[in-house]
Amino acid sequence: MCLGIPMQVLAVDGRYARCAGRDGEKLVDLGLVGEVIPGQWLMTFMDTARSLLNEEEAALSNAALDALAAVLAGADDVSDYFADLTGREPQLPDFLKTRP
Secondary structure (H helix, E strand, O other): OOOOEEEEEEEEEOOEEEEEEOOEEEEEEOOOOOOOOOOOEEEEEOOEEEEEEOHHHHHHHHHHHHHHHHHHOOOOOOHHHHOOOOOOOOOOOHHHOOOO
């Protein structure tokens, strides 16, 4: 299984960016996302940026990864990691809703 890891751009050098994330700093290939600037967030897979994220999306993704780490450590309640989802009914995206 491949997990996407949010990383924040620290510096850019051509097609690559030095980024900071959960496991420290890495050199990330920007070939699929184009130009970025320091401070931007990227969703990365295997040291390759796949998409741009805003700060909120990066935080939500990191919280989900924290929940996964908690489960692997034996936790059985991870609802605190998904505060954006608890206490409300899930909503289907428009493209999944049935059409009349």
